[in-house]
Amino acid sequence: QKEVEQNSGPLSVPEGAIASLNCTYSDRGSQSFFWYRQYSGKSPELIMSIYSNGDKEDGRFTAQLNKASQYVSLLIRDSQPSDSATYLCATRGGSNYKLTFGKGTLLTVNP
């Protein structure tokens, strides 16, 4: 059974700090990895996608992928109160289009 594990949190960081969100996955066949942000009562919004080992940076966000360790992370630099949300990690295997989601990590950025 394919599983994606995330620490449910809540993760609390002060404004301006770096927030580090982690995710592990069980399916070694996973080829695509995504981070979605979901505000309370809203639908998920794509933040980052990463497909190969290493780091991928986009503004204040950096995704890191290590396929050997089956680990993907999201770093948020200069955290803002508006970053407070649930962050969902998702993986996709190569043979189908379905995403497997983790349960999400609740991030709270304190002013």
Next chain:
Amino acid sequence: GAVVSQHPSRVICKSGTSVKIECRSLDFQATTMFWYRQFPKQSLMLMATSNEGSKATYEQGVEKDKFLINHASLTLSTLTVTSAHPEDSSFYICSARRTSGTGETQYFGPGTRLLVL
């Protein structure tokens, strides 16, 4: 990013009635769309994969006769909750699969909140 819309955003209905939810990809064509359900403080649960021009593929435990899916065009998929009951009250979210040269991504609609009385 790509735009996916859903309609209605919120619906309240009586037990036993049917409710139709529309999902549209506004700026790209989507041969594949997905329907999810999310209960409060829970993660997204995939209900079914909607394929343009063919039957939907349902996840284990999802009743295909209760949750009717139609994907008649490359930009529209509909989910009909038939004979809705209070336990069907949930947040229903669709997503559309978009492919590009760099890979493929799912973009989510804003969701439909269903309350069955």
